[in-house]
Amino acid sequence: MSFSLLSFAQESPSKNEKNSIEVLGNCGMCKKRIEKAAFSVKGVKYASWDNSSEQLRLIYNGLKTDIDIIEKQIAAAGHDTEHHVSSDKVYDQLPACCQYIRKGQEPKPGQMTKH
Numbered sequence: 001m002s003f004s005l006l007s008f009a010q011e012s013p014s015k016n017e018k019n020s021i022e023v024l025g026n027c028g029m030c031k032k033r034i035e036k037a038a039f040s041v042k043g044v045k046y047a048s049w050d051n052s053s054e055q056l057r058l059i060y061n062g063l064k065t066d067i068d069i070i071e072k073q074i075a076a077a078g079h080d081t082e083h084h085v086s087s088d089k090v091y092d093q094l095p096a097c098c099q100y101i102r103k104g105q106e107p108k109p110g111q112m113t114k115h
Contacts, residue, residue, distance in 0.1 A: 013062025013063055013066070014062050014063075015061045015062065015063060016045070016059055016061070016062075017058075017059070017060050017061070017062035017067075018057075018058065018059050019057075019058050019060075019067050020055045020056065020057050020058070021055070021056050021058070021067065021070075021071060021081055021082050022054050022055060022056075022081065022082045023049060023054060023055075023056045023074055023079050023080070023081050024054055024079055024080045024081075024100045024101075024102065024103070025049065025051065025054065025079050025098065025100050026051070026097060026098055026099075026100045027051065027097050027098060028051075029095060029097065029098050030049070030051070030079065030098050030100070031049045031051060033077050033078065033079065033098070034047075034049045034056060034074055034077070034079050035047045035048065035049055035056075036077070037073045037074045037076070037077035037079070038056065038058060038070055038073065038074060040073055041060070041065050041069055041070050041073050042064055042065060043060050043061035043062075043063070043064030043065035044058065044059075044060045044061075044065065044070060045059045045060055045061065046058060046059035046060075056074070058070065068083065068084075071083050071084045072084050075087075076090065077090070078090045078091050078093065078094045078098070079100075080100075080102060080103065085102075
């Protein structure tokens, strides 16, 4: 009788992990806030948010942080990500131009969109 063991190798994190995530926002003020929130996480080396695609490109030290921690920090700053939603309290404190249309919600009367 013979048994074969299959193991799934999990890649260990590297010092230069690259990732892109969706982050909702509207304007240049959003860009600054999103990038500042990402850089506030120890280990983030590069963060650049593109308004038109709503993609945040990241390079970070995977030995110090991970994408979940980064997304939580961005949500705490008021911007919904792929896996984390900002609290209504924080979102409501964003400037009017930064109050993006949240997924699954209709635009509020007079709510700004991309600019």
